[in-house]
Every structure is written in structure tokens, then in C-alpha cells.
Amino acid sequence: MQHLKKIFWLLLITQPLVRNPAMAQEGEKLFKQNCGACHLMGKRLVGPDLTGITDRQTEEWIKAFIKSSQTVIKSGDPEAVAIFKEYNELLMPDQNLSAGEIDQVIGYLKGFSAPAATDAAPAEPEAPMEFTDADRELGQALFVGSTRFANKGASCISCHNVTNDQVMLGGHFAKDLTGVFGRMGAAGVAGIIGASPFPAMATSYANAPLTEQEVHALTAFLEHADKVSAEQTARSLYEPFVIYGGGGLIALLLVIGVHWRGRMKQHVKRDIFARQLRSN
Ligand code: HEC
Numbered sequence: 001m002q003h004l005k006k007i008f009w010l011l012l013i014t015q016p017l018v019r020n021p022a023m024a025q026e027g028e029k030l031f032k033q034n035c036g037a038c039h040l041m042g043k044r045l046v047g048p049d050l051t052g053i054t055d056r057q058t059e060e061w062i063k064a065f066i067k068s069s070q071t072v073i074k075s076g077d078p079e080a081v082a083i084f085k086e087y088n089e090l091l092m093p094d095q096n097l098s099a100g101e102i103d104q105v106i107g108y109l110k111g112f113s114a115p116a117a118t119d120a121a122p123a124e125p126e127a128p129m130e131f132t133d134a135d136r137e138l139g140q141a142l143f144v145g146s147t148r149f150a151n152k153g154a155s156c157i158s159c160h161n162v163t164n165d166q167v168m169l170g171g172h173f174a175k176d177l178t179g180v181f182g183r184m185g186a187a188g189v190a191g192i193i194g195a196s197p198f199p200a201m202a203t204s205y206a207n208a209p210l211t212e213q214e215v216h217a218l219t220a221f222l223e224h225a226d227k228v229s230a231e232q233t234a235r236s237l238y239e240p241f242v243i244y245g246g247g248g249l250i251a252l253l254l255v256i257g258v259h260w261r262g263r264m265k266q267h268v269k270r271d272i273f274a275r276q277l278r279s280n
């Protein structure tokens, strides 16, 4: 009996110690999976640095924002509207997490309270990504699909367009990416390409992950596309059709025409040809 009591107390005392790290770990995992492409603790990425968010906002506010940021923004909440404007009206997608999972994520965020003003070390500047011409070329080839991805994922152009004279008109299923680099920066763009938070895009690469080199090259290409975008002519939806489709049709008609004339003169086949005409 004495023994059992001891074990009981031991369990009671150690339980929170055992459980909390596990909870925090789960929160961290959920955060990395669902938010990590856009949020990094301690640094601005696609979205804001969430350090100290639990000190600035109530849990209700954070929960509502995670569930549907647009609902909070459209309700006119001044802080939500301000942060949306600050981030160039970039959409934070609704998060498909259960209430329990959101609690775990918030639990994880609580571990990052605002640093005291006195010991706030200045953030170390990131070494800027270096892009070479070879990176840009590879990125463009991967984007349009003339070079296949190592793991055979879909080319970006099947869903996205980029306005660039070197590139044919792309898909309109998803956003135009011409200026995305300017809005998100290198880390943001690379984060989204490497681990997309958008379900439609993520599914495309779930079984065909891009390599680090491919992500780097695509980022280089998008940086370039953004930089030169002012000098590019926006293409109409019909232009490629006219050039490739229309031109192709004329060429095909010429080939058929030449071939057809040849056939008419071939006496051997004339009988067959005449029979065919009659039976029609
Ligand atoms: C696709 C990128 C993206 C993903 C994924 C994303 N966010 Fe965001 N988040 C943003 C952007 C951008 C903003 C800035 C507000 C805006 O533009 O709507 C933001 C703002 C926020 C804010 C408000 C910050 C403030 O200072 O007021 C919170 C809280 C937040 N995100 C939490 C999360 C959590 C938690 C997750 C994961 C469950 C997540 N976000 C996933 C892009 C993202």
C-alpha cells in the first residue's frame, strides 16, 4: 500500500513535467507543418514574426485569425486591417485545424513572449541569396517544363503565369507570379515553393518533392521575372494561340495542299480515289 501511494504521488508530481514537453512538441510540429512556410519565430518571412503575439492579442483574437483571417479583417478589426495592409494584402489561408490543435499551436506561440526591450539583440541580417545566370536559366526551364523536375512534379506553368517575353502564357488556375518576389522576398518565395501552404499546390508536389537546387533556381527565376517585369509586354490571352495555333494551322494547310495535289496526279491511285469519292 505504501508503495502504491508513493507511485501515485510520483506520477502526480511528474505528470505535468512529462506532459507539457509533449504538448509543446505537438504544438511545434503543427506550427512547422501548417504555418512554417510563412511564419518563422524571431523573423519576418511571408507573414509577420509572431514573437510576443500572445502578449499583444487575446487568445480569442488569435484563434479567430487562425481560423479565418479574412473574416476578422472584413469585420473591420483595426489591428487585423492594419497588419493586412502592412503585408500588401497577402492572403493568409484559412487553417483547417481543430480547436484542440489551434490551442496547441497557441501554446507553442506562448513560449515566445516579447523580448524585454533591454536585452533585445538586434536581429542578425540574413546573408542574401546569391543567384547566378545558370540558376535563372534552370529556374525558367523548370518553370515552363522544358526541363523536368528530378521527381517529375508538374511544371509551374500548368497553374501559374509569369509575364516575361521568354515565357509562353501560363495557366490561370492560380495567381500570376510576375511580382511575387517583390512582395514576399527570397525567403518567402523559397519557403512557399519548398513547402507550399496552399493545398492545391501542395498536393501536386506531395509525392514529387522539389530538390533544394530546384527551389533555389525557381526563386532565382522569379526574382529575375520581378526585376525585369516593367520591360515586358503583357501578353493577351489570344496571342500565343494566334502565333502558335494560327501559324501552325497555316503551315498544316500548306502541307496538306501540296500533298493533296500530288495525290490527284498519281494515276495508279486514281481508281481508288474515284471509288472513294463515289461511295461518299
Ligand atoms: C501562406 C502564408 C501563411 C500561412 C500558411 C500562415 N500565415 Fe499567418 N499570416 C500570414 C500573413 C501574410 C499575415 C499578415 C496578415 C495578412 O496579410 O492577412 C499573417 C498574420 C498572422 C497573424 C497576425 C499577426 C499579427 O501580428 O497580428 C497570426 C496570429 C498568424 N498569422 C498566425 C498563423 C498561424 C498560427 C498559422 C498556422 C496555423 C499561420 N498564421 C499560417 C501568412 C500566413
Ligand code: HEC
Pocket (backbone or CB within 6 Å): 143, 154, 155, 156, 157, 158, 159, 160, 173, 174, 175, 176, 177, 180, 189, 192, 193, 198, 200, 201, 204, 218
Ligand atoms: C496544381 C496547381 C499548381 C502548381 C502546379 C503550382 N502552384 Fe503555386 N500555387 C497554386 C495555388 C492554388 C496557389 C495559392 C494562391 C492562388 O490561389 O493563386 C499557389 C501559390 C503560389 C505562390 C504564392 C503566390 C502568392 O502571391 O500568394 C507561389 C510563389 C507559387 N505558388 C509558386 C509556384 C511554383 C514556383 C511552382 C512550380 C514549382 C508552382 N507554384 C506550382 C497552385 C499551383
